[in-house]
Amino acid sequence: MCGIIGYVGREAATPILLAGLKRLEYRGYDSAGIAILHDGELSIRRSVGKLHNLETVLQDGSLQGSIGIGHTRWATHGRPSEQNAHPHRSGDIVLVHNGIIENFLTLKYRLESEGYRFESETDTEVIAHLIASIVRRGLKLEEAVRLVSQELHGSYAIAVMSVSEPGRIFVSRSGCPLVVGRNDHGTFLASDVTPLLAHTRDVTFLDDGDIGLLTESDIFILGPNGEAKPRQIVTIDWDAEAAEKGGFQDFMIKEIHEQPQVISDTLRGRFNYELGEADLPDLAMTNEELINARRIWIVACGTSWHSGLVGKYLFEEMLRRPVQVDIGSEFRYRQPMIQKDDLFIAISQSGETADTLAAAREAKRLGARVLAIVNVVGSTLAREADGVIFTRCGPEISVASTKAFTGQVVALYLLALHVGRVRNVLSPEEGRWWLDHFLMLPGHVEQVLKQEEAIKAVAAAYYEKRNFLYLGRGINYPIALEGALKLKEISYIHAEGYAAGEMKHGPIALIDEDMPVVVLSPKDRLYDKSVNNLMEVRARNAPVIAFVTEGDRQLDRLADYVLSIPEVHPLLTPILFAVELQLLAYHVAVMRGLDVDKPRNLAKSVTVE
Numbered sequence: 001m002c003g004i005i006g007y008v009g010r011e012a013a014t015p016i017l018l019a020g021l022k023r024l025e026y027r028g029y030d031s032a033g034i035a036i037l038h039d040g041e042l043s044i045r046r047s048v049g050k051l052h053n054l055e056t057v058l059q060d061g062s063l064q065g066s067i068g069i070g071h072t073r074w075a076t077h078g079r080p081s082e083q084n085a086h087p088h089r090s091g092d093i094v095l096v097h098n099g100i101i102e103n104f105l106t107l108k109y110r111l112e113s114e115g116y117r118f119e120s121e122t123d124t125e126v127i128a129h130l131i132a133s134i135v136r137r138g139l140k141l142e143e144a145v146r147l148v149s150q151e152l153h154g155s156y157a158i159a160v161m162s163v164s165e166p167g168r169i170f171v172s173r174s175g176c177p178l179v180v181g182r183n184d185h186g187t188f189l190a191s192d193v194t195p196l197l198a199h200t201r202d203v204t205f206l207d208d209g210d211i212g213l214l215t216e217s218d219i220f221i222l223g224p225n226g227e228a229k230p231r232q233i234v235t236i237d238w239d240a241e242a243a244e245k246g247g248f249q250d251f252m253i254k255e256i257h258e259q260p261q262v263i264s265d266t267l268r269g270r271f272n273y274e275l276g277e278a279d280l281p282d283l284a285m286t287n288e289e290l291i292n293a294r295r296i297w298i299v300a301c302g303t304s305w306h307s308g309l310v311g312k313y314l315f316e317e318m319l320r321r322p323v324q325v326d327i328g329s330e331f332r333y334r335q336p337m338i339q340k341d342d343l344f345i346a347i348s349q350s351g352e353t354a355d356t357l358a359a360a361r362e363a364k365r366l367g368a369r370v371l372a373i374v375n376v377v378g379s380t381l382a383r384e385a386d387g388v389i390f391t392r393c394g395p396e397i398s399v400a401s402t403k404a405f406t407g408q409v410v411a412l413y414l415l416a417l418h419v420g421r422v423r424n425v426l427s428p429e430e431g432r433w434w435l436d437h438f439l440m441l442p443g444h445v446e447q448v449l450k451q452e453e454a455i456k457a458v459a460a461a462y463y464e465k466r467n468f469l470y471l472g473r474g475i476n477y478p479i480a481l482e483g484a485l486k487l488k489e490i491s492y493i494h495a496e497g498y499a500a501g502e503m504k505h506g507p508i509a510l511i512d513e514d515m516p517v518v519v520l521s522p523k524d525r526l527y528d529k530s531v532n533n534l535m536e537v538r539a540r541n542a543p544v545i546a547f548v549t550e551g552d553r554q555l556d557r558l559a560d561y562v563l564s565i566p567e568v569h570p571l572l573t574p575i576l577f578a579v580e581l582q583l584l585a586y587h588v589a590v591m592r593g594l595d596v597d598k599p600r601n602l603a604k605s606v607t608v609e
C-alpha cells in the first residue's frame with residue numbers, strides 16, 4: 001500500500017530515491033513521484049504508472065540536489081493520475097504518505113472553509129495543508145508534524161520537508177511501517193528495510209506515535225510528547241543481493257526457486273535431534289503455558305491464511321488439538337470467543353497487514369498469548385507479539401507470495417513438533433522421525449522444481465482459458481485454494497479452489513470442456529475419493545490436470561496431464577503441491593504476457609483495511 005522513501009546527505013538524492021523506489025514498487029505502482037529540495041527551491045516530478053515512467057521523465061537530469069523524498073502509489077483515494085500522485089505540496093511544505101486518513105473529509109471541508117484549495121482527490125493532501133496551516137502560524141515543522149499527527153485518524157507513515165527548514169526531513173508514523181538508517185554520507189528513510197540494505201544494515205523501526213528527524217549526519221527519534229528517545233538499532237542480516245533478481249526473469253520465479261533454501265534456513269538451528277524436539281527460543285511461552293492453552297487460534301489473510309488452514313489440519317491430525325482458523329478481517333469484527341491463556345497464532349509475511357495486526361491486538365486485549373509467524377524482522381507484528389517464529393525467507397518482492405507460504409508451513413511443522421513433545425503426544429522417536437522427514441523436504445522441493453518444463457507444457461495447453469477449478473481434500477484443500485489464488489492474482493483468469501467433496505454441491509454446474517480442472521490426488525487415505533471426484537469431472541468433458549504421488553500410474557489414462565510429487569507422509573504434501581501450482585500460475589501468466597511481479601490492482605503489503 002504505497003511506499004515512501006527519503007534521503008538527506010551529501011550525495012545526489014535522485015538516483016538514491018529512484019533505486020529505493022524500485023525496491024518498494026511491490027507496494028504499489030499506480031504512480032510514482034519525487035520531490036527535491038535544493039538551493040531553497042522545491043522541485044517535484046510525478047508520473048502515472050510504473051516507476052520506469054518517472055525514470056524516463058527524470059532522464060533530463062533536471063532534479064539536482066541532495067535532499068529529497070519519493071513515493072510509489074497504490075491508489076485508495078482518487079484514481080491513478082498525475083494529480084493524485086505524491087509528493088503533495090502546500091506552499092513551502094511537501095510530503096509523501098503511506099496509509100489512509102479516515103477523517104480526511106472532515107478535515108478537507110474545514111480546510112476548504114479556511115480557503116485552502118485542493119488539487120488532488122487524495123486524503124494525503126489534507127496533511128500537507130494542515131501542516132502548512134500550522135507552520136504559517138509561526139510554529140516549527142517538528143511541532144506542526146506533532147500537532148497534525150494528533151488530528152489524524154487512520155493509518156499513516158509520512159515524510160515531510162519544508163523550504164524554510166532545509167537539510168531536514170521529518171517522519172512520523174501510526175499504523176504503517178517506517179524504518180530509518182544512516183551511513184557516513186547521509187540518512188535514509190523507507191517503508192521497509194529493502195531500500196536501506198544498499199546503504200546500511202543497522203536500522204531503526206519507528207514506533208507508532210514517534211516522530212523522527214533526519215539530518216545529513218544524524219537521526220533523532222522523539223516520542224509523542226517531544227521527548228528524546230534512544231535509537232534502537234536492529235541489524236538486518238538479509239543482504240542487498242537477496243533483493244535482486246539474480247539472473248531470473250522475474251522475482252516470482254526466483255522466489256519459487258529459493259524454496260529449498262527457505263526450508264533449510266527456517267529449520268536451521270531450531271531442533272534438538274537427540275531429544276526429537278523443536279527448539280524455538282523466541283516463542284516466549286513456557287511448557288506449562290503451552291499445555292494449559294485452552295484453545296488454539298490461527299488468524300491471517302490471503303496466502304498466509306492458507307498456510308494457517310494447513311496448520312489446522314496438521315495440528316488436528318498430528319496432535320489431536322482443535323484449531324480455529326480465521327481471516328483477519330472477519331476475526332477483528334465478529335466478537336470472537338477468545339479467552340485468557342488461549343494461544344493465538346498470527347501469520348504474516350510482512351508483519352504489517354492491517355487486518356492481521358488488528359486481530360492480534362484484539363486477541364492480546366482479551367488476554368490471549370500472541371505468537372507471530374512472520375518473515376520481516378522488526379515488523380509491527382513481530383514487535384507487538386508475545387513470541388515469534390521468524391520464517392527466514394529473505395525479502396519477498398513479488399506481490400504473489402510463494403516462498404513465504406513455504407516458510408510459514410515449515411514454521412508450523414516446527415511448532416506442531418514442539419507442542420507435540422511438550423504435551424507428550426509425540427515420543428522422542430516420533431519426534432526424530434518427523435525431523436528426519438522435515439529435513440528431506442528441501443530435496444523433495446528440488447525434485448518438484450525439476451518438473452518445471454512439464455508444468456510449462458500444461459500452461460501452454462491452457463493459458464488462454466478463462467476459468468479454472470482447483471480441487472483438493474484434507475490438508476490439500478487449502479492448497480487448492482492457494483493454487484486458485486495464485487492463478488487469479490497473476491494471470492487474471494477466474495479460478496476457484498474447492499474442497500473436492502463439495503464440488504457436487506454447486507460448482508459442478510460450471511464444468512464443461514472449456515474449464516480445466518486441477519485435481520490434487522496424493523496417495524493418502526482419501527485417494528479413492530479424489531479419484532471419484534476426478535471421474536465426475538471427466539464425465540463432464542473437462543480437461544483434467546492431476547497432481548499425484550510419484551509412481552501412481554492409475555490416472556495416466558484418466559487425466560490429460562499428470563504431474564507428480566515425491567512420496568512423502570500425507571501431512572508433508574502441501575508444500576510440494578503448492579510449489580507445482582506456483583509454477584503453473586507463473587507460466588500461465590508469462591504466456592499471457594503479463595507483469596508477473598506486479599499484478600494489477602494489488603500491492604504486496606496491505607496496510608489498510
Ligand code: M6R
Pocket residue numbers: 301302303304305347348349350351352353356399400401402485486489604605606
Ligand atoms: O504480509 P501478509 O502475509 O500478511 O499478507 C497477506 C496477504 O495480503 C498476502 O498473502 C496476499 O494474499 C498475497 N498477494 C498472495 O499471493
